[in-house]
Amino acid sequence: MGGSVEAVTVGAENGFSKKRALSPVAAEELPEEIPFDSLKTVLPALVGEAKEDVVVEQTKNFVLGKNVHGTCLEITEPGLDDEETGDRDAYMAGILSRYRKTLVEKTKYHLGYPYNLDFDYGALSQLQHFSINNLGDPFIESNYGVHSRQFEVGVLDWFARLWEIEKEDYWGYITNCGTEGNLHGILVGREVFPDGILYASKDSHYSVFKAARMYRMESVKIDTLLSGEIDCADFERKLSERKDKPAILNVNIGTTVKGAVDDLDLVLKTLEKVGYTEDRFYIHVDGALFGLMMPFVKKAPKVTFKKAIGSVSVSGHKFVGCPMPCGIQITRMRHINCLSQNVEYLASRDATIMGSRNGHAPLFLWYTLNRKGYRGFQKEVQRCLRNAHYLKERLREANIGVLLNELSSTVVFERPLDEAFILKWQLACQGKIAHAIVMPSVTVEKLDDFVEELIAVRKRAFPDGNVVVPCIVEEVGPENCACSVHRDTVSSPKDE
């Protein structure tokens, strides 16, 4: 193997089409200490001055779910003279620069995911090269000094105020993502009620049911209304059949697909109606995206610890905007105390899911919250809701079926037929629908471009020019479907 000639195709996709020829490494070039044979096969050195540029095309059969192997940026062994020639640095700089270009491009056309891409963290770049790790509990200093707990707790306090819980009554931490928040909230629920049954609507994020399986909990899926909200009639039915067991609930403040907000007050009423007192249920609120937006919408039902909820989680990289995924998890101190009494592993006093935690995320959040403040967020929320409404109207005018929940900036519409268009705008699709999420980084100009392009590709899909509007009545309801059957029930913009 050590003597064969190998070639590596460097990322054929994403603008990386450069191929690099690799020369064999003579066995005697390797330092003696290399301990195992296979190492030789992975040591094709980069050629600085090689004459024989033999490029062999890599052909591979991709098994399902392995399609990235073909476009991946293989790591190659540096040549012995790389430091002198500077070739390696130049090669890597080239890759990174091209990657940067694709990121710029991809960031520009981005509409399907709830990430606010509008941020400027230049002031934090001086901190990027520190290995900041908030090991374990945010409230207990570890001996590792390179942490950012003082920022983390500042951020947690801000959210505690937002959700109305006193400093001494809450515990929380900055998670790696929204999923970790759900995993944590549901775990706390299970520790409080070991034989509790998990109830969640079928539109809940998949991590909720993943948690149930991981934790070996019984779980019950509840139907949803057309809007995507939990159907409390179905909840009542299913809860009544299982009255002997405590209930652990996941309540969505903004579902993934339709951006629907479960009616927390109605959920609480249903529990009461079936005969559940506070000592027999635990509610985890999955605030994902809207958990941060709702408090700034006048009419929205309030997420607050003054109600009988156990935990709230929200994503940090969504509405706030952050270069990496992160989230905020807040729960009641008494639940964590109860957890730590039971659990031997908490000798470490670590009630987080992950032990090591990214210490940069708190810095980003702290920075943005401090700069924008409650007032700044309120303005942004208002603009997003206004722009979402604008998008809905534009789509409706173009005779495209569209659903926008009142408290939401997630605009659901017929799935475009053109896959390239979907990829370009990075639309998240499910069955016959797609959605665009109007975040602070989405301007009216961008929405105009999007709608015009959508109309154009839609027309092109029908060579005779007669667009056949698909029926999505099951997904959005008759008043929102624009197909020939339901068209007439769609209220024209002027009627509103």
Add this chain to the structure above:
Amino acid sequence: MGGSVEAVTVGAENGFSKKRALSPVAAEELPEEIPFDSLKTVLPALVGEAKEDVVVEQTKNFVLGKNVHGTCLEITEPGLDDEETGDRDAYMAGILSRYRKTLVEKTKYHLGYPYNLDFDYGALSQLQHFSINNLGDPFIESNYGVHSRQFEVGVLDWFARLWEIEKEDYWGYITNCGTEGNLHGILVGREVFPDGILYASKDSHYSVFKAARMYRMESVKIDTLLSGEIDCADFERKLSERKDKPAILNVNIGTTVKGAVDDLDLVLKTLEKVGYTEDRFYIHVDGALFGLMMPFVKKAPKVTFKKAIGSVSVSGHKFVGCPMPCGIQITRMRHINCLSQNVEYLASRDATIMGSRNGHAPLFLWYTLNRKGYRGFQKEVQRCLRNAHYLKERLREANIGVLLNELSSTVVFERPLDEAFILKWQLACQGKIAHAIVMPSVTVEKLDDFVEELIAVRKRAFPDGNVVVPCIVEEVGPENCACSVHRDTVSSPKDE
């Protein structure tokens, strides 16, 4: 509340001693839309030109585990004229600059945690401001375009080669930290053997037993030898008593406290001896720190998928060095396939624990692996082991009890009596011992400084000058303990 005067102590610790006076916000200054009363209480605006600088000292009673609240950097609401005055920016720049200084300081004296702080990612700073998220499976592209899968898979392939498993036979991903790797490996084990019992040595990382509890698995703690390795005699005994159930094992390549390497071959032999065939056990290898170092040590037992192991995880921020925690998880494709057949939630085809994943971590890893290569890592491993040996000898000369496992760069020694010294050098302690981990960023000069300072503070702890050496025979064994009873059994450096 809106009319009261509040003051905020901005981080009294860590060099942040500045106090800022906050003036009341008149209720009429608030925009109408603010939806809830409590908002007013959290809107103390920063004063640009306030005359009445009333500073009220915050006094708080800290409950246990809440000590960070006192030093946290509270987030305050920006004043209405902040953008004009620039005061807020100046204020935040001041905090960040001071924070940077403490990071520099803390990074300088850092010896107790296995983080390589020696890296230069300047070339990647151009990518810091993108919201890079590798949603779900690394091998399946999602519609979200701002990802780094091509780098991630490159990194995974590198580790697959290191641990000798073919591209088509493995599945893996870059995790948020070592704990996520353990959580994943043990979950896969449980899915393969739903009624399997988890066996792990008592020196295993606490996340292993945390996983057992989370997943509701039966778990059995195995004794360790003095070195910290798993005691296979005890394992055999306990396994024999539970022969009717499949076995899920956690094998440590470098324990947290003593850096001990479990003897994988002996573990496999023990399984065979008790009558376990490959279809009745699953081994997860927790490579934490040494999983990346071992392959570069000639004498080390080999971690390879050619042996009957199911998964390996390793931390990315430890030996490689990375500004945020991350890890690599590799498992056999057939286990993941088995998982995805069983699991409804994998309709999303997401076999990771976290859904959203930090897309920057793969860039850092890809960059370092490409720059250093196998050869570079080998050199660094050799230097670390050499320096660890040097530290051991210096401590021994100073009559300090010390243990260094052969394949390890974790130097265990008597816990210093001086808490300030422990904090300064960020030593991790357990009972009567502390450890220093010699990483690539630790130079001989730093070790010299450390030893000299340790000798000095040790002397100072005994006003009469007669140092009483503590007995740590139970932790390090008679040949390593330097107390008056065991001193004579310590071999002098010359004997070796």
